[in-house]
Amino acid sequence: MAGYCPLGQGVVDLKAILDTMEKANPNANIMHELDGSANQTFTPRQTAEIGKAYLQKLGYSFKS
Numbered sequence: 001m002a003g004y005c006p007l008g009q010g011v012v013d014l015k016a017i018l019d020t021m022e023k024a025n026p027n028a029n030i031m032h033e034l035d036g037s038a039n040q041t042f043t044p045r046q047t048a049e050i051g052k053a054y055l056q057k058l059g060y061s062f063k064s
Contacts, residue, residue, distance in 0.1 A: 004035045006047045008054030015058060045055065 007014060021028055032051055034044050042050065052062065 006042060006050035006054070007032060008012075008057075009050070014054075018058065032049070 018030070021030075033045050034051075040047075056062075
């Protein structure tokens with residue numbers, strides 16, 4: 001794997017980054033992308049679902 005993993009499963013402190021972003025611009029939209037690698041552990045859909053659940057756990061909501 002190329003070092004990619006779903007949101008919340010890596011070593012980067014995403015909560016701290018998101019908190020900093022919110023302080024700078026409380027109305028900012030958040031977007032994340034799915035980077036592929038040859039030997040992915042999860043399907044793209046699973047990765048998106050894991051990332052969404054992580055962001056929801058942090059209190060973010062999604063537009064439909």
